[in-house]
Structure formats: structure tokens, C-alpha cells
Amino acid sequence: MSQTDTVRPVPAAAASHPGISRGMTLLLATATGAIAANLYYAQPLLEAIARSVGTSAGAAGGIVTVTQLGFALGLLFVLPLADIVERRSLLTVLLLLDAAALAAVGLAPGPAIALVAFATLGLANVAAQVLVPAAAHLADDAQRGRTVASVISGLLAGMLLARTVAGIVTELVGWRPLFLGAAGLMIVVNLVLHRALRGMDVRSGRGLGYGEVLRSTVRIYQADALVRVRSAYGALGFAAFSIFWSTAALQLGRSPFGYSPAVIGLFGLLGAAGAMAANLTGRVRRPTHPMPTGVAVALIAIAFAVLLIAGRTLGGIIAGVLVLDTGVQGLHVLNQRVIYDVDESARNRVNSIYMWFYFVGGALGSAAASFMWSQAGWSGICLTGLGVTALASLLWARTSFRGSKV
Numbered sequence: 001m002s003q004t005d006t007v008r009p010v011p012a013a014a015a016s017h018p019g020i021s022r023g024m025t026l027l028l029a030t031a032t033g034a035i036a037a038n039l040y041y042a043q044p045l046l047e048a049i050a051r052s053v054g055t056s057a058g059a060a061g062g063i064v065t066v067t068q069l070g071f072a073l074g075l076l077f078v079l080p081l082a083d084i085v086e087r088r089s090l091l092t093v094l095l096l097l098d099a100a101a102l103a104a105v106g107l108a109p110g111p112a113i114a115l116v117a118f119a120t121l122g123l124a125n126v127a128a129q130v131l132v133p134a135a136a137h138l139a140d141d142a143q144r145g146r147t148v149a150s151v152i153s154g155l156l157a158g159m160l161l162a163r164t165v166a167g168i169v170t171e172l173v174g175w176r177p178l179f180l181g182a183a184g185l186m187i188v189v190n191l192v193l194h195r196a197l198r199g200m201d202v203r204s205g206r207g208l209g210y211g212e213v214l215r216s217t218v219r220i221y222q223a224d225a226l227v228r229v230r231s232a233y234g235a236l237g238f239a240a241f242s243i244f245w246s247t248a249a250l251q252l253g254r255s256p257f258g259y260s261p262a263v264i265g266l267f268g269l270l271g272a273a274g275a276m277a278a279n280l281t282g283r284v285r286r287p288t289h290p291m292p293t294g295v296a297v298a299l300i301a302i303a304f305a306v307l308l309i310a311g312r313t314l315g316g317i318i319a320g321v322l323v324l325d326t327g328v329q330g331l332h333v334l335n336q337r338v339i340y341d342v343d344e345s346a347r348n349r350v351n352s353i354y355m356w357f358y359f360v361g362g363a364l365g366s367a368a369a370s371f372m373w374s375q376a377g378w379s380g381i382c383l384t385g386l387g388v389t390a391l392a393s394l395l396w397a398r399t400s401f402r403g404s405k406v
Helices: 012-016 022-037 043-053 058-077 079-083 087-107 111-124 127-138 144-173 175-196 210-223 225-245 248-253 261-265 267-283 290-310 314-339 344-400
Strands: none
Touching (some): 022 127, 043 111, 043 144, 079 087, 079 344, 087 111, 087 127, 127 144, 127 344, 144 261, 210 225, 210 344, 225 290, 225 314, 248 261, 248 344, 267 314, 314 344
16 A cells, blocks of 8 residues: 555645744744753763762663653653643643753752652653644644644754753753753743643544543554554654764764764754754655655665765764754654644644654664664664664555555
């Protein structure tokens, strides 16, 4: 079956949608990026946090683990709620919890409180994933592609720039003020969004109970081939992203580069530039056509080939980062554009499915990168990235041409 045969039209009622202003799109993109950054501030600071709360550097990895676990649980059990409760109220609760968790991290006297705070932070940070479907809902049919692309670009820029901001702020004032400042920022974001989203909420799944929403999420995945295919693309794309970014600091910190953590953090700016380039994907008129997806997968493959051949030169790293992030984020934007047209009444449930696979793909990519780095170094990292791209290419061939076999 061709993936273009599985897409279902948005209900006709959407045609009369008033649309979304550029100012609102910019606000949602900025807010989404600010929220998403919360999950990534700690990654370059693990050793400093571990020393400060009285635990070993080896145990600092638990911070990443519990944060990821909290986020995964939020994707599965909190995000679907946005289809049956008022989005503005849900965002208010999540952002207050987010602010409290960030403050608890900044004030944590010991490792136990820090771990609980990071787990809570992961759970509450699904607020960013509530905003992306909300933007898709507010946009009309003609705007939806560009709107979703803009908001996702904001989210990705927040993810990538968080490491840079964390390194600079920590060097200037320490890591605790960083998290306390982020808590204050979430309070401001909460107030602004609460005001801006007034009167704009629609609960598509009104009347459903929580248990039925969770069961229907499983049924959507089982019944819809397009959701399964795009979730697989998302998992493979974020795996490729994580394979590079989880080991980039190791490569840049050793010979021939020998860069300091602060300098390494600046490479996040390159990633953000790639994410902005991927914003052009929002202008693709037929996101279900095989060609845009094929181009995105090809860019990821080219990036890892460049990193394999020239990854020991600064120019090679810069070129690889730009092409990799353009391909990965372009694929992500295409995926999200397609899934938000699957079922207007279940956009948050569909996003819950997609983002869970996306997240799992990233976690598996990080684990594979950690193993390959210890076994084969930088060449092993690049070959692993090419292997993931080969899987994405097989998926593309299988779903893009009628009658093809894998």
C-alpha cells in the first residue's frame, strides 16, 4: 500500500476555521521552545550537578534516566488528556508543575530530591507536546503546514540551544540559578499562554472517559497504517539525531579538536540553524508524496557519510551537523504534518503515539551510540548512523511504491 492511499481528509467543518495569526504562531513557537529546553539543560551539567548534590559522577546518568522515564509516562498517560479536557487548563497545571520541578532541582539539597524533581520535570514537560497539536487545530487548512513547521522549529531550536545556554549561564553564575531562572520563565510563559489561548479551545473528544481515551489511543495505532509508518520514520529519524548528538561532545573534546565544554555547547547553534532550514518543509504542498520524505532520508545519509569521511576536520563537522539536522528535522515536520490530518478529533492521541515512538527511537539511538563509541569510536558512530538510515530507506521503499516488497 502506498502511504498516499492511507491519509484521510480533514472533516469539512475545518474549512470554515478562522485561522491563526502570525503573532500567535510566533508566540506558540517561542513558548514551545522555552518549554522543550527544560529537558536538556542538565545534559552538559551532569558532573557539576552530581558533585553539588553529593553523589558520584557515575550516578549522574540516573538524572537523564528518570527524566526520560517521566517524559515517556507523560506522553502515554497525560498527553491524550488534551483531547477531552480544556487545553488551556491542562497547560496551566502542567506548566505550574514544570516550574515547581525546576525550582526543586535548583534548590535540591541531595540526590533523592533531585531525582524526584527531574522525574516530575520530565512528566510535566509534555506541555510542549500539547502546544503543537493546539497550533495545528488553530490553523486553517491553508496555514496548517507552515504553522506546524514553525512551532516544531521553535521546539527543536529550544532543544538544541538549551545546551549552549546551560553552558554559558553555568559558567557565569552556576547551575542552580539556571534552573531557578527557568522556573521563573515557566511562570511567565504560563501567564502569557493562559491569556493568549482564552476562548480558543475546542475539546474534540468531549464526552469520552479517561480509560476510553487510553484504549482508543491503542486502537488508533492498531487500525491506522499511516500512523504506524510515520511513527517508525519518527523513531528512526530521532535515533539518527541521538546517535550523533550523544557522542558529539566526546569527539569534539578529544584530538584534533580539544574544545572546552563551553565551545562545544556553541555547536548547538549549528543544530538550531539546521532546524530553521527544516522549516521550509512546511511549504511542501503534498507532504504525503514519497519524494519529500525520500529527500529527508537522503540528507541524513549524506550527513553521516560526510561525518565518516571528514568528521575529523572542523569543516566536516559543521557540514555534517547542518545537513543532518536539516534532514532529521525536515522528516519530523513532514511526519507531524501528515499525522495531524489523520483524525482531527484525536490529534493529541495521535501525537501521543508518534512522540512515544520518536522518544523510544532517540533512547535506543543514544544507547547504540554509547556502545559503538566504546567499541569502534567515531567510525562506529557514523556507520551506525548509516545503518539507521538504511532502515529508513527500506521503510521508504516499502511504503512508497505499490506492490514493492521488503
